[in-house]
Amino acid sequence: MGVVAGEIETRLRAALALDALEIIDDSESHRGHAGHSGSGESHFTVHATAAAFAGLSRVARQRLVYAALGDLIAPDRVHALIIKASAPGEGG
Template sequence: MSSIAEQMHRQLAQTLSTTALEVIDESAAHAGHAGSNGTDFGTHFRVRIASPFFTGKSRVAQHRLVYDALQEFIDQGVHALAIEIL
């Protein structure tokens, strides 16, 4: 797991009290694509996540919680975030 992925993992676990969580850095598969910044900072991630905060919320609201928790990473250059709610 990249250091960015580890930081994202910690942030999500802390913010959303996750019951299952996997953060996968898929940046290497996107090298040279739009949004790839050519640096060591990861740009493309997949998040598989379960949280009690998702209960009773629509898929859009669940995804919004994840995006809100990771806003600082998005501001730093995370370009793509695939979210799988478990």
């Protein structure tokens, strides 16, 4: 796991009582595209399961994740983020 992926994990675990977390670095598939910094850590997919997501809309769940990540979501850090957020017992 790279430095940025590690920071994503640290921030999400600190902000949300996660039941499960998977972080996928999609950066290599975006080589040469806008936002690819060359560092290999610019595009991610996050699969997160937490009770905090129960009863929330998809947008509200994404807002929780973005709030937890704060300044990591910036063109020079994490350019793109796919969020798959679910509550326990929901499909991923």
